[in-house]
Amino acid sequence: MNRVWGIFLGLFLVLLAGCGLNNNNSSSASEKTIVMWHWLSDKEELLETFAKEFYEKTGIYVKTECFPPPETYIQKIMASAQTNTLPDIYSILNSKRDFANFVKAGFVLKLDSYMDANGGEWKNRFFENALKTVSFVAGNQFGIDPGVYGVPIDVINIQYLYNKDIFRKAGLDPNHPPQTIDEFINAVKKIEKAGYGGLVSGFGEPWIVECFASNFAWNIMGEEKMIATYKGEVPYTDPDWIRVFSLIERMAKEGVFVPGIVIKSNKDAEVDFAYGKVGFAFNGSWAINVYKNSNENIQVGIMLPPKVSNANPRGIWGGAGTWFAVNAKSPKKELAVKFLEWLTEKEQEITYAKETFSIPAIKGCMEAVPEEVKGFLSGMKYVYHPRNFPVQEYPLVVEAFTKGIQAIITGEKSAREVAEDIQKVKEREMKKHPR
């Protein structure tokens, strides 16, 4: 019996000794070590190289830890926020609402004082649209102090991509992609006649469906009316919204979408396009890297969404792609800011763009942008994003919107029925959570 107690006592003492161990060298090293969590498995090696370079220059060690895929990363960040164990540098991939909640909870450092130092040198580096994604504007619905709360590393936008070889085989001119919705539908018909699929996208993922439809809304009704809709001043049964849904209904009836598009993940859609099965894809600038890795011979053209109205300019979703926040509760937040400032210097941004087929978040790197993604770079002037509006749509309304569009594509519901369904959800949400 005494032996059992002896074992317990021994284990207890070992544990106690372990807790008390303190090495002066390791303590000073840990003071100069910052931790960065990301989800970019394809850029893991590059980020480690950057961390090494930064260590050689400053003596600050950046420990990068990768938690792919994004869904897992989101869960990891949420759980860490709940237990107050967030790292020094991390990202918030969720909605703007969640971003605001992180700010409110004191987990995000406001960066204006750093960005505005030296005559705003750091802030002036960035594309305006890149900063919008990581900022809160004055009068935002969340009551967040207006300012910049994140550091963009690259910018993205989402456009239509087409396979130039398939265009040629279908008798279309790859240098003159369709501009209007009628031209687009005709082009798809020619492509299908040549034996290929029409338009593919990851419509199984709600955000792509929302993006696809809201581009038409932007063109038809413009920013103000879209914001008015989010505020509840314009119903989804408004003729302009019915027109948006009717356009998708028409595209579905004309056979524009590939079969099964409503349950396709974006990964599946990327595979279809990369292997030359379809003529068009609706995807983001990151896709070029994916396509090139899958099929290096693919020739990709980039075009804006087909024009459906002359009332407003065309628009595409975009802004900061990869961005990072600094943990405001971290004792090493100054070091974290220093690293991100260094990471967004021209030299590092050029390397990043060349290695990853990305568009840098800072201006003046045109020469570094790979030829394949230049079409996306020129599209930056058309960029908008509903997440940057001062008012955000209710999550359940967004869900009804995306599920409704899926129902239009499968032929289950008409444009008008879907508009009415969405409006019902909207009214219910406004009653429950008045603004």
Next chain:
Amino acid sequence: MRTRRVYTLTNYLFILPALLIFLVFGVYPFFKVFQLSVMSWDGISPEVKFVGLQNFIEVLHDRVWWASVLNAAWITFLALTIQNGVALILALLCAQNIRGGHVYRVIFYLPPVLSGIVIGLIWKWIFRYPDGILNMTLIKLGLEHLTRDWLGNPHTALNAVAIVHMWRGFGWGFVILLAGLQNIPQQIYEAARVDGANALQRFIYITVPLMIPVFVLVSILTILGSMQIYDIIAATTNGGPGYHTEVPVTRILASMQGAGRFGYACAQGLVFGAILLFVSLFQLWVSKRLKQE
């Protein structure tokens, strides 16, 4: 006296780690879910507002939620009937000491061992339209009119997902039913045979009554497993098209991650737990009645 007390204390000391783990990872989360279900919380902010039973009232009026429960119930019904029916037939065949019986046992038990995500991805490829194995086979057989987008069509998506779920799940039932069949003493069958009972009579009057406890176990496991279906749906349809393959777990996740409503998600979880508990208790009550009869 002292030695006895030390003994008792030592015994408690040995179960202390297990008890602590159970309290931290079992009891505490359970009460936390109860606590959160009466709160409004976004999952991040320190502000947690007490809302009483509002979340539960909302769950009761949430049509999408109840549609998802019905979807899961339909999958469960198919699993209870078709999946377990197939499992029973195969178990009966394998219990006859057929040649290569061990090989069949291994083959039938393979699908449950595989990851649900992997199975989902494989079947997504099989169901693919127009060039998946299923549609290509139908074309080869001259049944082109039957080809369709099985997972993307609102009329077939739920049944297609149910087929995948049943394919994955029948191995569990098979193994348990086979074990049950092998436990029935052969002498009873032999005596029945001497008395002139045919195969059907032996099945109805010997196998079925003696297998009731096993049927109950398999049914409860099937209900609990099928109602909580998630991974296969995540890999195949992600709840779409529309809401056609939404199930309770996808709705709970949508409330938590999509809408940031942790309190509501906890209320959904508790309502779902209560449904499962009720169904299981009902099942036990029915089985007791059957045994008594």
